[in-house]
Amino acid sequence: MPHSQFANLSRRERQIMDILYEKSTCSAQEVQQALPNPPGYSAVRALIARLVEKKFVVFRNEGGRYMYSPAVAEDQAQNTAINRLLRTFFKGSKVKAVNALLDVDSESLSAREIEELERTIARVKQAQETRAEE
Amino acid sequence: MPHSQFANLSRRERQIMDILYEKSTCSAQEVQQALPNPPGYSAVRALIARLVEKKFVVFRNEGGRYMYSPAVAEDQAQNTAINRLLRTFFKGSKVKAVNALLDVDSESLSAREIEELERTIARVKQAQETRAEE
């Protein structure tokens, strides 16, 4: 299982994996529609077939049509992507990353979202305090 | 300036851009050493030259040796990477992303880092409250 090898995906492979993680399950047509500068249908199928062969993608036959999904669990893929972001832009610092993330697009959070963030911080703080006691 | 086109980078191009953003400025040799499964020196130079031509990378001559840097400002590249992460894994939700980010690798934050997070949340909350009044 090559889940540590997302960095070795080619241009189109990476675009397709992103789409599959975003949508969870897709037909080849849906993948085609979501691709930037989409090639033809058979080109998309050939690309997906290649990802199936490399074990990045699995498929199931639904009513005569294949539905494709990522082969690597989403939380693993998330972790890989997050670690890459931390290393590339934030020298590994989660705090810097959170700062940047919350500033992106100057989009405001709702009161409920802020509450949730506060709960998250409280959870993390609790875990830190528990460790500090040990 | 193709800063909206990171998604179109090829495998090696992407690997090199990551290295340049991580280290800010690099010689070709340093890029070579940082690359996974590195090719030869001249292969690395040819790849970088290609990124220079595509205007993703700029260089300066320092003592007869070229030092390379990303052409797109770091904060722009950060935003692009963060937005991709949000869209791919978190349906755009910053809160979900922050949760995942803080959980990555079960690594604990220091008390100082937690304070800083709290300040960040307070800042975001203040901005939200200011907006709510308008």
Next chain:
DNA sequence: GCCCAATTGCTAAATTTTTAGCATCTCAAG
């Protein structure tokens, strides 16, 4: 100046990726 390691400028071959196309099959509607 000489020497040598390291570098640049440039090229093109090797390899991989991307793309489209064709024959055949499937399924649903009439």
Next chain:
DNA sequence: CTTGAGATGCTAAAAATTTAGCAATTGGGC
């Protein structure tokens, strides 16, 4: 059953990427 749209299985050519190699240059040490 027929028909036609949409799909699959498969192929290989076109295009892009990756790679290495050579000649010439550069800079530093002796």
